[in-house]
Amino acid sequence: MEAKQNELGLSKLRESASDPETNPADRRAAADLLAEAGAIADAVPALITAGRDLMDAGDVENARACFVRAFELDPKNYDALFEIGRTDLAEGHREDALAKFVDVLRKTNLRHLPALFETGCLYEGLGKFDEAILAFKRIVERDKTHVDGLEHLGRVHQSKNLKPDAVKYYNLSAEAAFEAKQYDDARRCSSAALALEPDNAKAKAMQAGVKALAGEAPVILVPKPQEKAPPAPPIAVAAAIPAPKPTPVAAATPVAVAPAPQPTAPRTPPVAAAPAPQQVPAPAPPAAAAPDLHTTSTSLSAEVFLLEQQSEAMSRLAQAQSEVAQTYKKRLAMEEEIKTAKAALESLERDRANVELSLSELTSRVETATKAKAAEDAVLAQLSSNIQKVRDELEALSSLPAEIESIKGKCAAVSGQVAKANEVLAGSHARAEKVLTDSGAVETALKDLQSKFAATRQGADAVESQLIGLLEQTRGAHTAAKGAVGQVADMKTAVASLEALNAQLDSARAQLETESKRITAKQADTATALERVEAIRSARGSTDANAAAVPASAAESAAAKKTNGAARGPASAGSDALIAEGDSFRAARNAGAAIEKYRAAIAQDSSNADARYRLGLALSDLGKSDDAISALKPLESDKAYGILAQTAVADVLRASGDLDGAEAQLSKALEATGYPEEHYRHALYSLAGLHEGKGDPDSLGLALWSYEEILAGDPGFADVAARVANIKAVLAAPSARNGAK
Numbered sequence: 124m125e126a127k128q129n130e131l132g133l134s135k136l137r138e139s140a141s142d143p144e145t146n147p148a149d150r151r152a153a154a155d156l157l158a159e160a161g162a163i164a165d166a167v168p169a170l171i172t173a174g175r176d177l178m179d180a181g182d183v184e185n186a187r188a189c190f191v192r193a194f195e196l197d198p199k200n201y202d203a204l205f206e207i208g209r210t211d212l213a214e215g216h217r218e219d220a221l222a223k224f225v226d227v228l229r230k231t232n233l234r235h236l237p238a239l240f241e242t243g244c245l246y247e248g249l250g251k252f253d254e255a256i257l258a259f260k261r262i263v264e265r266d267k268t269h270v271d272g273l274e275h276l277g278r279v280h281q282s283k284n285l286k287p288d289a290v291k292y293y294n295l296s297a298e299a300a301f302e303a304k305q306y307d308d309a310r311r312c313s314s315a316a317l318a319l320e321p322d323n324a325k326a327k328a329m330q331a332g333v334k335a336l337a338g339e340a341p342v343i344l345v346p347k348p349q350e351k352a353p354p355a356p357p358i359a360v361a362a363a364i365p366a367p368k369p370t371p372v373a374a375a376t377p378v379a380v381a382p383a384p385q386p387t388a389p390r391t392p393p394v395a396a397a398p399a400p401q402q403v404p405a406p407a408p409p410a411a412a413a414p415d416l417h418t419t420s421t422s423l424s425a426e427v428f429l430l431e432q433q434s435e436a437m438s439r440l441a442q443a444q445s446e447v448a449q450t451y452k453k454r455l456a457m458e459e460e461i462k463t464a465k466a467a468l469e470s471l472e473r474d475r476a477n478v479e480l481s482l483s484e485l486t487s488r489v490e491t492a493t494k495a496k497a498a499e500d501a502v503l504a505q506l507s508s509n510i511q512k513v514r515d516e517l518e519a520l521s522s523l524p525a526e527i528e529s530i531k532g533k534c535a536a537v538s539g540q541v542a543k544a545n546e547v548l549a550g551s552h553a554r555a556e557k558v559l560t561d562s563g564a565v566e567t568a569l570k571d572l573q574s575k576f577a578a579t580r581q582g583a584d585a586v587e588s589q590l591i592g593l594l595e596q597t598r599g600a601h602t603a604a605k606g607a608v609g610q611v612a613d614m615k616t617a618v619a620s621l622e623a624l625n626a627q628l629d630s631a632r633a634q635l636e637t638e639s640k641r642i643t644a645k646q647a648d649t650a651t652a653l654e655r656v657e658a659i660r661s662a663r664g665s666t667d668a669n670a671a672a673v674p675a676s677a678a679e680s681a682a683a684k685k686t687n688g689a690a691r692g693p694a695s696a697g698s699d700a701l702i703a704e705g706d707s708f709r710a711a712r713n714a715g716a717a718i719e720k721y722r723a724a725i726a727q728d729s730s731n732a733d734a735r736y737r738l739g740l741a742l743s744d745l746g747k748s749d750d751a752i753s754a755l756k757p758l759e760s761d762k763a764y765g766i767l768a769q770t771a772v773a774d775v776l777r778a779s780g781d782l783d784g785a786e787a788q789l790s791k792a793l794e795a796t797g798y799p800e801e802h803y804r805h806a807l808y809s810l811a812g813l814h815e816g817k818g819d820p821d822s823l824g825l826a827l828w829s830y831e832e833i834l835a836g837d838p839g840f841a842d843v844a845a846r847v848a849n850i851k852a853v854l855a856a857p858s859a860r861n862g863a864k
Contacts (some may be wrong), residue, residue: 133160140169147176151189158196167193167200174206185212201227205238212241221245225430236262236269242430243275252279254430257437269297274312281319290316294325307331458821465828472835492635499628507619530596698724698731705737714744737763739771748779766792766802770809777813785813804833804840815850823850 138146140153154169174189187210194203208223220241227238243258254526256279261270273296280289293316300308310333316326556691705720718741724734739755752775757770769792789810811829814822827850830843838844 133157133162137162137165140165142173146782147173147180147182147185147189151185158192163196167197167203171200171203171206178206178209178213183210186210199239201231201235205235205241207242208238212245217245217248233261234265236265240272241273243272245280247275247282251282255279258430268302269305270296270300270305273299274308274315277312277315281315286319290320290323290326293319294329296322297326297329301329301332306336309333315570330564342596390631449599461825461828468832469837472614496635499631503628506624510621554720581606647730691803698728698734701727702731702734702737703736705741709737709741709744714741717741718745732758732761732764735769736771739775743771743775743778746778748775749777762797766795766798766806769795770802770806773806773809773813777809777816782813782817786810789813804837807833808841809842813844817844820854824853826850826853 136153136157138149140157145153150169150173152167154173157163158166159167170189170193174186174193177183177186177189187207190203190206194207197203204223205227208220208227211217211220222240224238224245227235228242231238233239237261239258242263243255246252246255246258256276259272259276259279262269263276266272273292275290277289277296280286280292283462293312297309297312297316300306300312309329309747313326313329313333316323317330320326378633459735577828701720701724705717705724706718708720718738721734721738723742724731725738735754736758739751739758742751742754755768755772755775758764759772761768768787773785773788773792776782776788789806792806793810807829811826811833814826814829817823827847830847830850833840833843834847844846
């Protein structure tokens with residue numbers, strides 16, 4: 124219950140502290156109670172609101188107490204510190220106020236717009252117009268519709284006699300005020316612009332718009348030069364919070380500013396919203412006021428002059444940025460040249476790819492035609508086999524009529540036998556009837572006749588069964604004959620189809636011959652195009668006309684070195700053996716033993732470039748950068764190891780952290796002429812690795828271009844293909860695009 128009552132009481136205190144109808148004293152008391160209850164988040168805003176209400180009422184002392192209490196409760200609430208500075212300003216303590224404003228700006232990284240505005244007003248009042256411009260510009264950079272900031276920029280530029288800039292900012296302030304429906308401010312700012320430039324179209328249009336909204340006639344009246352401008356508010360107090368009583372110093376500052384101040388007249392603060400320029404000499408301030416301003420500006424602490432120092436730094440930064448911009452322009456020009464060269468290379472690569480694609484298409488067509496021809500041959504073979512089978516069946520059917528005639532003969536014979544049997548039967552019947560007419564006289568003869576008749580009947584039944592069998596055979600033969608006739612018709616149809624298919628095959632063979640001729644012509648064109656591509660590539664890849672005379676492969680280079688070694692005399696045999704031993708030790712990662720062998724070889728033959736080059740590599744393996752460079756430097760002009768030695772020196776410099784020196788060394792190596800193409804690829808590979816190690820998108824692009832150049836000449840060179848794929852994957856990632864931005 125107690126907790127519920129406490130929560131209810133806190134809720135009522137919050138309502139009282141946030142109620143706009145609560146008077147400042149009650150709001151302050153409610154905030155104190157909230158603070159005692161631990162509700163700091165509710166107490167601090169209430170104290171700041173109460174302090175602002177007290178400032179509006181002119182009670183600066185109690186307002187300060189509210190702000191100080193709020194800052195004590197929440198030292199990170201910079202609004203409270205800013206309000207304390209405003210109370211200092213209202214009491215005439217400019218240096219204290221400026222120190223607090225600067226403290227707020229430092230802690231908020233110049234993002235507290237009210238503190239920026241008050242600081243700009245103070246610098247404007249002290250005549251430090253450059254610092255004031257810097258402060259007000261920071262305001263309008265963050266809020267392009269800040270009416271007071273734009274107006275003060277116009278006033279400060281007017282004080283510096285920069286009329287075009289002053290008119291621009293007055294017009295911007297008027298437009299912002301008009302959009303915010305602050306028509307009085309819009310009228311005042313446009314009048315100030317017309318006072319400096321009576322024919323300004325924007326200011327005239329703004330005056331007409333404001334008067335049209337006010338129901339006045341859209342006529343712009345320019346005040347007479349004798350009219351005096353109304354006094355400006357004191358600069359020591361912000362426009363939104365008037366001070367109860369201006370101090371003597373603040374009261375002396377607002378004077379009318381002449382469009383072009385005299386050199387002998389003391390500089391005075393600008394006047395807010397003067398309706399017309401007035402060529403009135405600035406009245407001299409009281410005798411005690413001028414020393415006070417000077418004393419105030421010289422007695423400020425280091426933090427107070429933070430913005431002054433920042434202004435100087437910004438000026439130097441602008442100069443540096445100008446130099447950087449010039450350098451960047453040069454870099455862009457170089458990049459454009461690189462892009463042009465790369466585009467030309469890509470065009471050649473595309474042409475080659477198109478030719479290769481055409482060749483692959485032609486090859487595919489030839490393979491398809493070959494397969495089609497093989498399939499057609501198989502079909503023809505199958506058709507020939509089917510035709511032969513049909514012919515065999517036709518030959519078998521040719522003997523069918525003879526068999527039919529034989530069956531007919533058998534049927535005729537059977538018919539004759541049946542007729543004879545019928546005649547015998549008829550005779551028997553006659554005799555039986557004759558016997559029967561005898562009245563029982565010849566019973567025995569009758570019995571005999573009956574037995575004969577039964578035997579004859581059995582014979583007749585046997586003959587009948589034979590006749591029935593023959594009839595069935597005849598019917599089967601007839602049916603087979605009909606089927607054979609149908610098969611003959613089907614065979615005739617099949618033969619006609621085969622003849623049509625044979626005609627189609629002849630047509631396909633003719634088309635195949637035509638396509639073969641066209642493919643042969645295409646192959647000739649492709650070979651010509653490939654010869655042109657190779658000619659272009661060789662023209663691009665050759666560095667000097669003499670390079671054609673140098674061996675292009677490592678094997679030829681090694682053979683040339685062996686020949687040179689043999690020409691040096693018998694001493695080279697021992698040095699070559701020492702070099703071979705050193706190579707074995709170095710392959711076994713025993714660089715120290717390898718160095719001893721190489722040095723022994725050099726001791727036997729001081730002109731042995733092979734031993735000196737390997738010595739430099741072994742010293743580099745041990746991390747002895749200076750010794751390695753000393754060993755490799757004499758070989759930079761060597762006809763066999765010039766580029767390789769310079770590449771090795773660049774690798775040593777890169778390993779020691781001197782990337783610029785390594786890049787310069789590699790560039791020098793690539794400019795040399797008269798060396799094998801393989802040596803240039805080694806130098807280009809090291810340069811690409813250096814750019815790849817930097818990691819930024821531009822360097823990765825240069826590395827990708829270098830690796831692709833190597834691939835164009837030697838697709839199997841080291842791990843170039845894998846590196847190209849890796850760089851493309853990195854450049855395609857979103858992080859790289861953002862980083863590029």
